Amino acid sequence: MTIEIRVHPALSGTMQGDGMLQAEEVMAMMRLHEHGWGAKRIAQEFGCARNTVRRYLREGGVVAYRQPVRRTAFDGLDDWLRERFFRHNGNADVIRQELASEHGIVIGLRSVELRVKPWRRELKAQQRATVRFETPPGHQMQIDFGDTKVWIGGERVRIHLFVGTLGYSRRLHIRPSLRERQADWFEGMEGAFLRFGGVPAEVLIDNAKALVEHHDAVTREVRFNARLHAFARYWGFTPRSCSSGRLERGRPIWP
16 A cells, blocks of 8 residues: 655755654654654655654654753742842842852843843832932931941951931941841941931831831831830930831831
8 A cells, every 4th residue: 555645845844954843744754653654764754863753753743842941040049039139129230249249159240130120110110109208307317237248367257237327418327247236236326326416316227126026017016125215215216117128228218
Protein backbone atom coordinates (compact mmCIF):
# COMPACT_ATOMS: atom_id res chain seq x y z
CA MET A 1 0.00 0.00 0.00
CA THR A 2 1.33 3.43 -0.93
CA ILE A 3 0.97 6.27 1.56
CA GLU A 4 1.08 9.77 0.17
CA ILE A 5 1.19 12.73 2.55
CA ARG A 6 1.89 16.05 0.92
CA VAL A 7 3.51 18.88 2.87
CA HIS A 8 3.43 22.37 1.45
CA PRO A 9 6.95 23.53 0.39
CA ALA A 10 6.62 26.70 2.45
CA LEU A 11 6.12 24.57 5.56
CA SER A 12 8.92 22.17 4.74
CA GLY A 13 11.35 25.05 4.55
CA THR A 14 10.87 25.74 8.24
CA MET A 15 12.26 22.33 9.19
CA GLN A 16 15.81 22.88 8.08
CA GLY A 17 16.91 24.51 11.34
CA ASP A 18 15.31 21.78 13.49
CA GLY A 19 13.35 24.45 15.35
CA MET A 20 9.68 24.41 16.24
CA LEU A 21 7.75 22.74 13.42
CA GLN A 22 4.38 23.82 12.10
CA ALA A 23 1.33 21.95 13.36
CA GLU A 24 0.64 20.54 9.87
CA GLU A 25 4.13 19.07 9.71
CA VAL A 26 3.82 17.43 13.10
CA MET A 27 0.44 15.93 12.23
CA ALA A 28 1.95 14.48 9.03
CA MET A 29 4.71 12.90 11.09
CA MET A 30 2.17 11.38 13.48
CA ARG A 31 0.16 9.86 10.60
CA LEU A 32 3.26 8.34 9.02
CA HIS A 33 4.28 6.86 12.37
CA GLU A 34 0.81 5.33 12.76
CA HIS A 35 1.37 3.62 9.41
CA GLY A 36 4.59 2.04 10.61
CA TRP A 37 7.23 4.54 9.57
CA GLY A 38 10.23 4.75 11.90
CA ALA A 39 11.83 7.92 13.22
CA LYS A 40 14.81 7.60 10.87
CA ARG A 41 12.67 7.30 7.75
CA ILE A 42 10.39 10.18 8.85
CA ALA A 43 13.43 12.37 9.53
CA GLN A 44 14.78 11.65 6.04
CA GLU A 45 11.41 12.44 4.50
CA PHE A 46 11.07 15.78 6.28
CA GLY A 47 14.75 16.75 6.23
CA CYS A 48 15.12 17.16 10.00
CA ALA A 49 17.04 15.46 12.80
CA ARG A 50 15.93 12.04 14.07
CA ASN A 51 15.80 13.35 17.65
CA THR A 52 13.39 16.06 16.53
CA VAL A 53 11.02 13.40 15.20
CA ARG A 54 11.39 11.33 18.35
CA ARG A 55 10.60 14.33 20.52
CA TYR A 56 7.33 15.02 18.72
CA LEU A 57 6.37 11.33 18.73
CA ARG A 58 7.12 11.12 22.44
CA GLU A 59 5.02 14.20 23.20
CA GLY A 60 2.19 12.87 21.03
CA GLY A 61 1.94 15.93 18.84
CA VAL A 62 2.86 19.60 18.82
CA VAL A 63 5.24 20.49 21.63
CA ALA A 64 4.20 23.68 23.43
CA TYR A 65 7.00 26.15 24.01
CA ARG A 66 8.28 26.04 27.57
CA GLN A 67 9.81 29.21 28.94
CA PRO A 68 13.10 28.18 30.58
CA VAL A 69 13.37 28.97 34.27
CA ARG A 70 16.40 31.18 34.74
CA ARG A 71 17.97 31.96 38.08
CA THR A 72 18.68 35.60 38.86
CA ALA A 73 20.62 37.50 41.48
CA PHE A 74 17.30 38.53 43.05
CA ASP A 75 16.03 35.01 43.80
CA GLY A 76 14.68 34.80 47.35
CA LEU A 77 14.86 38.58 47.90
CA ASP A 78 11.36 39.64 46.80
CA ASP A 79 10.18 40.73 50.26
CA TRP A 80 13.48 42.48 51.02
CA LEU A 81 13.46 44.33 47.70
CA ARG A 82 9.87 45.49 48.12
CA GLU A 83 10.49 46.76 51.65
CA ARG A 84 13.62 48.66 50.61
CA PHE A 85 11.90 50.05 47.49
CA PHE A 86 9.19 51.75 49.53
CA ARG A 87 11.55 52.67 52.37
CA HIS A 88 13.80 54.57 49.95
CA ASN A 89 10.93 56.12 47.99
CA GLY A 90 11.76 54.14 44.85
CA ASN A 91 15.48 55.03 44.74
CA ALA A 92 16.95 52.08 42.84
CA ASP A 93 20.55 53.24 43.26
CA VAL A 94 20.29 53.08 47.07
CA ILE A 95 18.84 49.57 46.76
CA ARG A 96 21.76 48.61 44.49
CA GLN A 97 24.24 49.83 47.10
CA GLU A 98 22.48 47.93 49.90
CA LEU A 99 22.39 44.75 47.81
CA ALA A 100 26.18 44.97 47.66
CA SER A 101 26.73 45.87 51.33
CA GLU A 102 24.18 43.50 52.89
CA HIS A 103 24.01 40.58 50.47
CA GLY A 104 27.28 40.81 48.59
CA ILE A 105 25.41 41.14 45.29
CA VAL A 106 27.17 43.48 42.86
CA ILE A 107 24.80 44.30 40.02
CA GLY A 108 24.13 47.12 37.59
CA LEU A 109 21.68 49.93 38.28
CA ARG A 110 19.62 49.11 35.17
CA SER A 111 19.01 45.56 36.42
CA VAL A 112 17.70 46.87 39.74
CA GLU A 113 15.48 49.44 38.00
CA LEU A 114 13.89 46.72 35.84
CA ARG A 115 13.33 44.47 38.88
CA VAL A 116 11.51 47.14 40.94
CA LYS A 117 9.57 48.59 37.99
CA PRO A 118 6.29 46.71 38.81
CA TRP A 119 6.06 48.57 42.15
CA ARG A 120 6.46 52.09 40.78
CA ARG A 121 2.77 52.47 39.93
CA GLU A 122 1.84 51.51 43.50
CA LEU A 123 4.38 54.00 44.87
CA LYS A 124 2.95 56.81 42.72
CA ALA A 125 -0.56 55.97 43.91
CA GLN A 126 0.59 56.21 47.52
CA GLN A 127 2.25 59.56 46.86
CA ARG A 128 -0.91 60.99 45.30
CA ALA A 129 -2.96 59.82 48.29
CA THR A 130 -0.78 61.66 50.84
CA VAL A 131 -0.72 65.28 51.98
CA ARG A 132 2.44 66.94 53.23
CA PHE A 133 2.24 68.21 56.78
CA GLU A 134 4.25 71.35 57.55
CA THR A 135 4.87 72.73 61.05
CA PRO A 136 5.72 76.23 62.33
CA PRO A 137 9.17 77.10 63.75
CA GLY A 138 10.02 75.35 67.02
CA HIS A 139 6.95 73.12 66.92
CA GLN A 140 8.29 69.74 65.81
CA MET A 141 11.41 67.64 65.39
CA GLN A 142 11.36 64.34 63.52
CA ILE A 143 13.71 61.54 64.57
CA ASP A 144 14.74 58.33 62.88
CA PHE A 145 17.65 55.90 62.53
CA GLY A 146 19.51 54.89 59.39
CA ASP A 147 22.59 52.75 58.96
CA THR A 148 25.69 52.39 56.84
CA LYS A 149 28.95 50.43 56.82
CA VAL A 150 32.37 52.01 57.36
CA TRP A 151 35.92 50.74 57.70
CA ILE A 152 37.25 50.86 61.28
CA GLY A 153 40.64 49.35 62.07
CA GLY A 154 40.65 47.39 58.82
CA GLU A 155 37.22 45.88 59.53
CA ARG A 156 33.93 46.75 57.85
CA VAL A 157 31.52 47.75 60.65
CA ARG A 158 27.83 48.61 60.54
CA ILE A 159 27.17 52.05 62.02
CA HIS A 160 23.72 53.26 63.09
CA LEU A 161 22.95 56.94 62.53
CA PHE A 162 20.46 58.87 64.64
CA VAL A 163 18.99 61.71 62.59
CA GLY A 164 17.01 64.56 64.15
CA THR A 165 15.39 67.01 61.69
CA LEU A 166 13.62 70.25 62.61
CA GLY A 167 10.25 70.34 60.86
CA TYR A 168 10.42 73.96 59.74
CA SER A 169 14.07 74.80 59.00
CA ARG A 170 15.13 71.25 58.03
CA ARG A 171 18.28 71.60 60.14
CA LEU A 172 19.86 68.23 60.95
CA HIS A 173 21.58 66.67 63.92
CA ILE A 174 23.30 63.33 63.24
CA ARG A 175 24.83 61.06 65.88
CA PRO A 176 26.57 57.74 65.07
CA SER A 177 26.37 54.71 67.36
CA LEU A 178 27.13 51.00 67.24
CA ARG A 179 23.59 50.05 68.27
CA GLU A 180 20.01 51.23 68.04
CA ARG A 181 18.94 50.77 71.66
CA GLN A 182 16.55 52.92 73.63
CA ALA A 183 19.52 54.67 75.27
CA ASP A 184 20.85 55.58 71.81
CA TRP A 185 17.51 57.21 70.95
CA PHE A 186 17.58 59.23 74.18
CA GLU A 187 21.21 60.29 73.69
CA GLY A 188 20.42 61.31 70.11
CA MET A 189 17.51 63.49 71.21
CA GLU A 190 19.52 65.09 74.03
CA GLY A 191 22.32 65.89 71.59
CA ALA A 192 19.82 67.47 69.18
CA PHE A 193 18.29 69.66 71.93
CA LEU A 194 21.75 70.89 72.89
CA ARG A 195 22.78 71.36 69.25
CA PHE A 196 19.66 73.36 68.35
CA GLY A 197 19.63 75.29 71.62
CA GLY A 198 16.08 74.37 72.63
CA VAL A 199 13.39 71.72 72.86
CA PRO A 200 10.55 71.50 70.29
CA ALA A 201 6.95 71.16 71.38
CA GLU A 202 6.65 67.74 69.68
CA VAL A 203 9.00 64.94 68.69
CA LEU A 204 7.72 62.77 65.83
CA ILE A 205 8.79 59.12 65.93
CA ASP A 206 8.66 56.63 63.05
CA ASN A 207 7.09 53.80 65.08
CA ALA A 208 10.43 52.72 66.60
CA LYS A 209 10.19 49.48 68.59
CA ALA A 210 12.54 50.84 71.25
CA LEU A 211 10.06 53.65 72.01
CA VAL A 212 6.61 52.45 70.90
CA GLU A 213 5.00 49.46 72.62
CA HIS A 214 1.91 49.31 70.39
CA HIS A 215 0.75 51.03 67.21
CA ASP A 216 -2.49 49.93 65.56
CA ALA A 217 -2.23 50.75 61.84
CA VAL A 218 -6.03 50.78 61.46
CA THR A 219 -7.22 52.72 64.53
CA ARG A 220 -3.98 54.76 64.82
CA GLU A 221 -3.89 53.95 68.52
CA VAL A 222 -0.36 54.47 69.89
CA ARG A 223 1.10 53.39 73.21
CA PHE A 224 4.58 54.66 74.11
CA ASN A 225 6.68 52.89 76.72
CA ALA A 226 6.99 54.32 80.23
CA ARG A 227 10.64 55.39 79.91
CA LEU A 228 9.88 57.53 76.86
CA HIS A 229 7.02 59.23 78.74
CA ALA A 230 9.38 59.98 81.64
CA PHE A 231 12.06 61.28 79.24
CA ALA A 232 9.49 63.52 77.48
CA ARG A 233 8.21 64.94 80.79
CA TYR A 234 11.76 65.75 81.88
CA TRP A 235 12.57 67.65 78.69
CA GLY A 236 9.08 69.09 78.22
CA PHE A 237 7.97 67.79 74.81
CA THR A 238 5.05 65.70 73.56
CA PRO A 239 5.93 62.45 71.72
CA ARG A 240 3.99 61.64 68.57
CA SER A 241 4.14 58.63 66.27
CA CYS A 242 3.36 58.27 62.59
CA SER A 243 2.86 55.01 60.67
CA SER A 244 6.00 53.07 59.87
CA GLY A 245 7.77 54.38 56.77
CA ARG A 246 5.75 57.59 56.61
CA LEU A 247 8.70 59.90 57.13
CA GLU A 248 9.79 60.94 53.65
CA ARG A 249 13.20 62.57 53.58
CA GLY A 250 12.51 63.76 57.12
CA ARG A 251 9.07 65.19 56.31
CA PRO A 252 5.97 63.55 57.79
CA ILE A 253 3.26 62.74 55.27
CA TRP A 254 -0.29 61.86 56.17
CA PRO A 255 -2.40 59.83 56.53
